[in-house]
Amino acid sequence: MNVLTRSILLCGVLVAGAVSAAQDHGSASDPRSGYFYGRATKVVDGDTLSMKTAEGKPLRVRVAEIDAPEKGEPFSKRARQALNQIIWNQDLAIRLYDIDSYGRIVGHVFVGATDAGRELVRDGLAVVYRRYSTDASLLDLERQAREAKLNIWSQAQIPRGARDESTEVSESIPAGCADKKYCRQMRSCAEALFYLRECGVTSLDGDNDGLPCEAKLCKN
Numbered sequence: 001m002n003v004l005t006r007s008i009l010l011c012g013v014l015v016a017g018a019v020s021a022a023q024d025h026g027s028a029s030d031p032r033s034g035y036f037y038g039r040a041t042k043v044v045d046g047d048t049l050s051m052k053t054a055e056g057k058p059l060r061v062r063v064a065e066i067d068a069p070e071k072g073e074p075f076s077k078r079a080r081q082a083l084n085q086i087i088w089n090q091d092l093a094i095r096l097y098d099i100d101s102y103g104r105i106v107g108h109v110f111v112g113a114t115d116a117g118r119e120l121v122r123d124g125l126a127v128v129y130r131r132y133s134t135d136a137s138l139l140d141l142e143r144q145a146r147e148a149k150l151n152i153w154s155q156a157q158i159p160r161g162a163r164d165e166s167t168e169v170s171e172s173i174p175a176g177c178a179d180k181k182y183c184r185q186m187r188s189c190a191e192a193l194f195y196l197r198e199c200g201v202t203s204l205d206g207d208n209d210g211l212p213c214e215a216k217l218c219k220n
Helices: 003-013 076-087 116-122 136-147 189-197
Strands: 035-045 048-053 058-063 092-099 105-111
Touching: 035 058, 035 076, 058 116, 076 105, 076 116, 092 189, 105 116, 116 136
Parallel strands: 058 105
Antiparallel strands: 035 048, 035 092, 048 058, 092 105
């Protein structure tokens, strides 16, 4: 994570307050912890966008838990158009999921109550990225799209990202909450975020800034 990205996270993204309900993603004027807000400036492909936060900071965002076709692959243009249709000229709420090795934000992208990643999976324009996904319900949406042979599922070849049929959720991030309480038990920033948010393990976030295990995992 570069200095700019970390500055945005600590000063503009991880604002005070707790998420009061599963679908309460807040807004720039009424923010939630672990979120940041703004509008898209460019849709790169079906799972990547550039945006400016409400404070005017530029960010590159990778949509969490899904994998859309890359440029030049079948249905890549349609996936990009679908994401563009959902998010363009809309107020976005991005829920931090992880920070990848390139320093990009990985997050769930919401327009109101609409989860852009889920919509793409539902329409057969993205697959569940099994290596990094923790949401088993996404697999149900993917299965329905596959059975209906929607878009990428109309091809004989299994799309990239969905080729590991033996693993329905990430090996490094649990689908449920095990008995883990300490940063030394976490294997990735994404796993620590999952335990903090979904399992309520507040011991992972000693300074209550919404980012767990900063000394070891979610660090610069």
